[in-house]
């Protein structure tokens with residue numbers, strides 16, 4: 256058993272009595288009420304999910320295991336020769352809530368090299384798809400294709416409920432370790448004439464991803480930062496919730512995460528990073544060589560709103576301020592690409608868009624989210640095929656949602672099954688006030 260798995264088991268054993276006691280002794284305590292608007296409005300903000308892996312505060316933004324983004328980056332061991340933590344150490348942290356030692360991380364980096372070996376049939380599946388399939392289709396199909404080797408599915412009939420977490424952890428770890436190679440394969444297959452770069456033994460996940468993408472330093476740090484920032488945003492967002500929901504039927508990690516990725520591929524969720532770049536490029540095209548100014552940015556934003564579309568990269572279902580994931584990436588840009596014209600334009604949009612959205616008066620949050628800033632960095636380092644950007648989000652998101660479903664099985668969270676009502680019932684309740 257690896258050190259991570261042994262520590263995770265201790266953590267699970269410590270935690271189980273807390274959940275069991277809450278359920279048994281305090282099960283009737285009311286924690287929320289549901290309004291008609293919430294029932295009609297996408298269950299927005301109903302407190303009905305439990306996760307300890309991350310928590311999203313309306314004002315402050317995300318905390319992973321109690322630490323905000325700067326605290327997370329500062330606490331975890333940095334990769335050799337890099338400025339950001341290894342993704343492996345972050346995976347340990349998400350699963351256990353503890354900062355790993357150097358030995359823990361080294362063992363995990365070595366463990367991921369073994370787990371990370373992607374079966375060759377996965378590449379056959381990707382190649383069998385039409386080449387103009389969206390890269391998210393390729394990623395989701397590649398993940399789903401590995402279901403036949405699920406350790407959870409194989410062990411299911413001979414297992415007790417208390418042990419479900421074990422093969423779920425194994426599948427989750429295998430998946431996390433394989434995602435970067437699958438993503439890099441999709442990129443090189445689709446956009447680089449199939450000139451695939453094999454993984455290099457001995458590198459941590461960020462460095463190996465940069466290597467397989469064929470992008471030089473500091474892209475290893477970009478990858479580490481990007482995967483960590485996109486990992487988790489508590490469990491109510493579409494990709495996390497879908498993964499959790501599907502896993503609640505005791506579907507394994509492959510079925511569950513593939514479903515989560517399909518939700519991430521929606522333009523209101525993870526696809527927004529692609530949409531942002533698309534918006535910026537069409538705006539630049541309209542300028543026809545003229546300099547962007549606050550006036551022409553403002554006009555373009557209004558044109559988008561007036562044509563009935565959303566401004567991609569702005570707004571959030573829960574957050575009510577600038578997303579700290581946006582800020583973390585902006586700080587990276589200020590350090591590494593301060594004079595980049597695209598970064599300057601994104602900054603200009605940041606100065607103008609919140610005012611425009613506030614004036615329009617519809618959105619509850621006029622501030623930028625993670626997707627408003629992420630594409631600029633990828634563009635700068637030469638990754639300009641922007642329909643690939645959501646795949647990067649997906650690799651990162653795997654860390655959070657797969658840690659979550661491992662804990663779902665550890666704590667025996669049951670089948671999820673909310674109750675529906677009819678419109679007539681709502682009308683009856685409305686009439687009663």
Ligand code: CMX
Pocket residue numbers: 299492522523524525526527560564565566567568569570571572573617618619620624625626
């Ligand atoms: N541009 C224009 N209108 C917006 C808007 C934006 N960026 N954000 C919200 N609105 C509108 C909504 O469409 C809604 O309009 P209707 O009443 O006509 O339906 C109204 O403002 C109220 O919405 P809200 O309560 O503020 O936001 P929601 O919780 O319904 O939706 C989100 C949240 C993210 C889907 C929305 O802000 C949006 O569409 N943003 C643009 C897409 C985007 O950037 N998505 C990425 C989010 C982060 C991620 O998951 O990756």
